[in-house]
Amino acid sequence: MKNSKSKPVVVIGSIxxxxxxxxxxxVQNVLGGSATFFxxxxxxxxxxxxxxxxGEDFPEKYLKVFKNSKADLEGLxxxxxxxxxxxxxxxxxxxxxxxxxxxxxxxEFDPRLPEHYRKTPxxxxxxxxxxxxxxxxxxxxxxxxxxxxxxNHWISSHRKELIALYKNVHIVFLNEGEAKLLTGEKLLVxxxxxxxSTGPQWVIIKKGEHGVLxxxxxxxxTLPGFPTEQVVDTTGAGDSFAGAFMGYLAKKxxxxxxxxxxxxxxxxxxxxxxxxxxxxxxxxKMTCSALEKRYQKFLKMAGV
Amino acid sequence: MKNSKSKPVVVIGSIxxxxxxxxxxxVQNVLGGSATFFxxxxxxxxxxxxxxxxGEDFPEKYLKVFKNSKADLEGLxxxxxxxxxxxxxxxxxxxxxxxxxxxxxxxEFDPRLPEHYRKTPxxxxxxxxxxxxxxxxxxxxxxxxxxxxxxNHWISSHRKELIALYKNVHIVFLNEGEAKLLTGEKLLVxxxxxxxSTGPQWVIIKKGEHGVLxxxxxxxxTLPGFPTEQVVDTTGAGDSFAGAFMGYLAKKxxxxxxxxxxxxxxxxxxxxxxxxxxxxxxxxKMTCSALEKRYQKFLKMAGV
Numbered sequence: 335m336k337n338s339k340s341k342p343v344v345v346i347g348s349i350x351x352x353x354x355x356x357x358x359x360x361v362q363n364v365l366g367g368s369a370t371f372f373x374x375x376x377x378x379x380x381x382x383x384x385x386x387x388x389g390e391d392f393p394e395k396y397l398k399v400f401k402n403s404k405a406d407l408e409g410l411x412x413x414x415x416x417x418x419x420x421x422x423x424x425x426x427x428x429x430x431x432x433x434x435x436x437x438x439x440x441x442e443f444d445p446r447l448p449e450h451y452r453k454t455p456x457x458x459x460x461x462x463x464x465x466x467x468x469x470x471x472x473x474x475x476x477x478x479x480x481x482x483x484x485x486n487h488w489i490s491s492h493r494k495e496l497i498a499l500y501k502n503v504h505i506v507f508l509n510e511g512e513a514k515l516l517t518g519e520k521l522l523v524x525x526x527x528x529x530x531s532t533g534p535q536w537v538i539i540k541k542g543e544h545g546v547l548x549x550x551x552x553x554x555x556t557l558p559g560f561p562t563e564q565v566v567d568t569t570g571a572g573d574s575f576a577g578a579f580m581g582y583l584a585k586k587x588x589x590x591x592x593x594x595x596x597x598x599x600x601x602x603x604x605x606x607x608x609x610x611x612x613x614x615x616x617x618x619k620m621t622c623s624a625l626e627k628r629y630q631k632f633l634k635m636a637g638v
Numbered sequence: 639m640k641n642s643k644s645k646p647v648v649v650i651g652s653i654x655x656x657x658x659x660x661x662x663x664x665v666q667n668v669l670g671g672s673a674t675f676f677x678x679x680x681x682x683x684x685x686x687x688x689x690x691x692x693g694e695d696f697p698e699k700y701l702k703v704f705k706n707s708k709a710d711l712e713g714l715x716x717x718x719x720x721x722x723x724x725x726x727x728x729x730x731x732x733x734x735x736x737x738x739x740x741x742x743x744x745x746e747f748d749p750r751l752p753e754h755y756r757k758t759p760x761x762x763x764x765x766x767x768x769x770x771x772x773x774x775x776x777x778x779x780x781x782x783x784x785x786x787x788x789x790n791h792w793i794s795s796h797r798k799e800l801i802a803l804y805k806n807v808h809i810v811f812l813n814e815g816e817a818k819l820l821t822g823e824k825l826l827v828x829x830x831x832x833x834x835s836t837g838p839q840w841v842i843i844k845k846g847e848h849g850v851l852x853x854x855x856x857x858x859x860t861l862p863g864f865p866t867e868q869v870v871d872t873t874g875a876g877d878s879f880a881g882a883f884m885g886y887l888a889k890k891x892x893x894x895x896x897x898x899x900x901x902x903x904x905x906x907x908x909x910x911x912x913x914x915x916x917x918x919x920x921x922x923k924m925t926c927s928a929l930e931k932r933y934q935k936f937l938k939m940a941g942v
Binding site for chain 1: 849858861862942
């Protein structure tokens, strides 16, 4: 699906070893992290450059996953110490309960873009501290298209920095709970409008199984979720959603509404693969032809 | 929008005087009830026949609403006593909290179809006791297309009768909470499959602001909600959804998938008008041209 016209995308985010429990089972120290899921989704559409950090204990087999993805790993730093670990569970597929977070080397993460990443035209700031997200911006040259994600924790504790960041990015991703927390609105359409007023050109609110709402200050885009029957583990769904979305923009170019609409539809379908397995298992099954087949099915379901 | 080919639809349901409190205000003894909202939505697409009961206190101005709707009111019974009253509030637009229910004459409701309703080709059994719904079926002649709705109360207390009814109807409507309660499933796609296995040809799960999921035993239809910013009162949203849906089928004929898809899209848009005002105020604003305009906007938002 990636082609010779696809521009590169750089992702700045976490690489983790996750321990996850869902009604379908439990896995320990498996590959996770926002940069991981983003990379494995975006690579189908565009070349990916990774900025992240791993510890000395990072398993060789997981490093191979990145190598096999053909991502540019010059920005992937290995530091003395242990890799970031997250452990959590889900009673409700839309809501992770964190049991434990061990930042380890991720606590010292100070993202530095290698020279040749600095002019990369598509940039994704995954869910990290807003101050670090801002620090990445200062390293960029040219006029890249920038998108960012966040999480409840930063909204509660670093609201000001986050809203300041929104002035400097084109696209902001939030999930439903985050959009409501940030704005105090109960209705997502109002939340979208309020977030738009802080500066970005597109507000993308991910609603999990209920799909996505996009807003560009004038018009809404609304897509349902892909109704998968196999929701094993939703960890990484949002990051792979963003990965497919940004990869598609990097392939097609720019922010035109029809491109955004198609990118959201691909992102929805990619996320539906992610949730069908633990860790990266769902994404691994997702060949280009499986993705394309499900994409067509999704368009048909939605009457497109 | 109704045309000379539209077949009639009969609705069997409640007519109520509602007292409702929402974050937008409070109204007392206003026109409500499933048959009311259904009628005002369906009439745009097809002639409507009403089976319901009112008390002696039913205000003349509300009777006029029915008369102005051009519905056939031969099945509308006036009994000695008071009209059915419901009072409730919403903290969350998707969930009504009932404060008080006074059945009054509705407690004696024993639906009898006038002779000329019995061959009506489209039948909607609104949310009433499953035994009464079944009693309506026994009065029907010919092979009408039958749809039914229900509520939590009947699922909890009359589960067996409800599932028995599902064998004898073509389309069942439930909202998200009802589908989960009935099946014990957390995932709606699985709930839809389980409900389908009880007998109907189509299962329609209404997800409020999140849209709708349809299932015909093989394929899913999924549509997002219309992102309205003006959710004043969601009372009647589901009944007007069903009204528009059944009216559209009665206009177009039959159960073909593309007709169902269009009917669901119209139903979504009609429900978005309903929630924009208390009681029937939102529906009253909905002229044919306003409906058509929003329908086209909805298709565009969804990329159709």
